[in-house]
Amino acid sequence: xxxxxxxxxxxxxxxxxxxxxxxxxxxxxxxxxxxxxxxxxxxxxxxxxxxxxxxxxxxxxxxxxxxxxxxxxxxxxxxxxxxxxxxxxxxxxxxxxxxxxxxxxxxxxxxxxxxxxxxxxxxxxxxxxxxxxxxxxxxxxxxxxxxxxxxxxxxxxxxxxxxxxxxxxxxxxxxxxxxxxxxxxxxxxxxxxxxxxxxxxxxxxxxxxxxxxxxxxxxxxxxxxxxxxxxxxxxxxxxxxxxxxxxxxxxxxxxxxxxxxxxxxxxxxxxxxxx
Amino acid sequence: xxxxxxxxxxxxxxxxxxxxxxxxxxxxxxxxxxxxxxxxxxxxxxxxxxxxxxxxxxxxxxxxxxxxxxxxxxxxxxxxxxxxxxxxxxxxxxxxxxxxxxxxxxxxxxxxxxxxxxxxxxxxxxxxxxxxxxxxxxxxxxxxxxxxxxxxxxxxxxxxxxxxxxxxxxxxxxxxxxxxxxxxxxxxxxxxxxxxxxxxxxxxxxxxxxxxxxxxxxxxxxxxxxxxxxxxxxxxxxxxxxxxxxxxxxxxxxxxxxxxxxxxxxxxxxxxxx
Numbered sequence: 001x002x003x004x005x006x007x008x009x010x011x012x013x014x015x016x017x018x019x020x021x022x023x024x025x026x027x028x029x030x031x032x033x034x035x036x037x038x039x040x041x042x043x044x045x046x047x048x049x050x051x052x053x054x055x056x057x058x059x060x061x062x063x064x065x066x067x068x069x070x071x072x073x074x075x076x077x078x079x080x081x082x083x084x085x086x087x088x089x090x091x092x093x094x095x096x097x098x099x100x101x102x103x104x105x106x107x108x109x110x111x112x113x114x115x116x117x118x119x120x121x122x123x124x125x126x127x128x129x130x131x132x133x134x135x136x137x138x139x140x141x142x143x144x145x146x147x148x149x150x151x152x153x154x155x156x157x158x159x160x161x162x163x164x165x166x167x168x169x170x171x172x173x174x175x176x177x178x179x180x181x182x183x184x185x186x187x188x189x190x191x192x193x194x195x196x197x198x199x200x201x202x203x204x205x206x207x208x209x210x211x212x213x214x215x216x217x218x219x220x221x222x223x224x225x226x227x228x229x230x231x232x233x234x235x236x237x238x239x240x241x242x243x244x245x246x247x248x249x250x251x252x253x254x255x256x257x258x259x260x261x262x263x264x265x266x267x268x269x270x271x272x273x274x275x
Numbered sequence: 276x277x278x279x280x281x282x283x284x285x286x287x288x289x290x291x292x293x294x295x296x297x298x299x300x301x302x303x304x305x306x307x308x309x310x311x312x313x314x315x316x317x318x319x320x321x322x323x324x325x326x327x328x329x330x331x332x333x334x335x336x337x338x339x340x341x342x343x344x345x346x347x348x349x350x351x352x353x354x355x356x357x358x359x360x361x362x363x364x365x366x367x368x369x370x371x372x373x374x375x376x377x378x379x380x381x382x383x384x385x386x387x388x389x390x391x392x393x394x395x396x397x398x399x400x401x402x403x404x405x406x407x408x409x410x411x412x413x414x415x416x417x418x419x420x421x422x423x424x425x426x427x428x429x430x431x432x433x434x435x436x437x438x439x440x441x442x443x444x445x446x447x448x449x450x451x452x453x454x455x456x457x458x459x460x461x462x463x464x465x466x467x468x469x470x471x472x473x474x475x476x477x478x479x480x481x482x483x484x485x486x487x488x489x490x491x492x493x494x495x496x497x498x499x500x501x502x503x504x505x506x507x508x509x510x511x512x513x514x515x516x517x518x519x520x521x522x523x524x525x526x527x528x529x530x531x532x533x534x535x536x537x538x539x540x541x542x543x544x545x546x547x548x549x
Contacts, residue, residue: 120478125477140433142473142478143461226464227461239465243363
């Protein structure tokens with residue numbers, strides 16, 4: 001698929017770099033240093049000698065396992081309901097669509113703790129919906145792994161929706177129209193034409209959502225509480241370790257950092273750039 | 276020192292923290308022109324030469340009592356102002372050892388105070404001014420009929436404890452050990468107020484918190500005393516800080532806290548005298 005002009009691009013970028021004006025280069029480097037220095041500090045201050053002991057404790061693995069399971073489940077849940085939601089926002093007209101879109105993106109700017117409180121008031125044992133879940137089915141969501149997944153989905157899904165909606169808007173709707181004029185139902189056109197067309201955008205959104213879910217702290221600790229093996233994800237373990245054992249907190253942070261870098265680096269080239 | 280937490284109290288508190296910064300600036304500018312204000316307070320007939328702003332870092336559990344004592348202090352020493360920063364003792368201690376401009380530190384645990392004295396940040400030895408004791412907080416009216424710590428071990432109850440890394444959690448573990456009890460909570464909360472909130476919101480049936488927190492929550496929870504709490508009493512130390520911008524006012528505030536009047540306010544809120 002590679003064409004000659006694509007091949008020439010890196011060269012063009014190199015000649016471009018030589019001409020970067022100083023008023024742009026200096027702040028850019030300051031910005032880069034600002035983002036990287038805290039991470040470097042984490043590496044410098046890491047208790048390398050005791051690291052093997054810190055990391056082989058069962059609590060750490062339990063927290064990491066739970067983090068991975070919950071972030072992946074939250075991403076899956078976001079895909080199931082988020083992609084159709086994005087399609088609705090991008091491809092249909094209905095009154096108040098602008099308001100709906102703004103509301104969908106609200107968790108992006110809402111402090112996660114506020115999200116946690118809102119989830120408690122909605123799905124808690126005494127919540128608007130939660131009290132009926134408890135009364136009818138005996139289901140209570142706070143303090144459960146499901147609660148963690150819900151909290152993570154709440155903060156992570158907007159990333160997926162925004163990403164997919166953007167891709168849908170950029171994708172040419174005429175392919176879908178062609179499919180429907182050829183006799184496909186709208187759902188078949190979505191399944192067979194639209195989905196493959198926007199797959200890179202979905203993947204990019206899913207990676208973003210997964211990364212956001214992995215780092216989720218505020219909504220989780222507020223809504224799901226903290227119990228090792230059930231609701232204690234890595235960010236919670238880091239926060240609580242910091243109270244009396246900073247070395248352990250740094251060690252846990254390193255694990256989270258390594259996992260995040262591995263995932264972003266592994267997927268970025270394949271998916272994010274493709275969109 | 277910002278903690279992710281859910282309560283409006285905290286929002287107020289963080290406003291106060293930023294207020295503390297502003298107040299310190301005010302205090303500094305007041306110092307530079309202090310001759311005038313000192314003469315003023317002298318002419319007002321005040322017996323002491325205490326003036327200006329005093330910044331107090333205090334454990335979250337002291338919020339109600341210290342706010343009242345701060346007002347009393349300002350009344351006794353016209354021309355002074357007390358600014359509080361309430362928060363988790365560990366977070367406050369970290370702030371002080373990182374150079375936060377505070378005059379007084381009141382901690383909920385001797386261990387936390389020790390991190391400040393070890394860093395050489397206090398002027399003189401800290402002293403214990405009150406003690407706090409654990410109590411069970413249950414839903415209003417105690418519908419589950421909880422009467423002892425052992426009742427909490429029933430598997431049908433949703434109980435929250437503080438995490439072992441924070442003082443109220445260590446105390447709870449000590450009490451359980453004293454009673455020879457095993458308790459699996461639904462959650463280990465990050466601080467005592469978070470644990471109490473879970474009961475106030477009816478998400479948990481009971482929490483092991485401080486007696487003062489039960490009292491401060493009013494009729495939103497019902498408190499149940501238990502004998503094992505005697506094994507897990509928390510001492511609260513207070514100290515004037517070495518780099519206090521206003522050392523004389525800091526000493527006067529500590530004196531008020533330890534005076535008969537100060538102790539009365541604190542015991543009214545559920546604290547015990549040392």
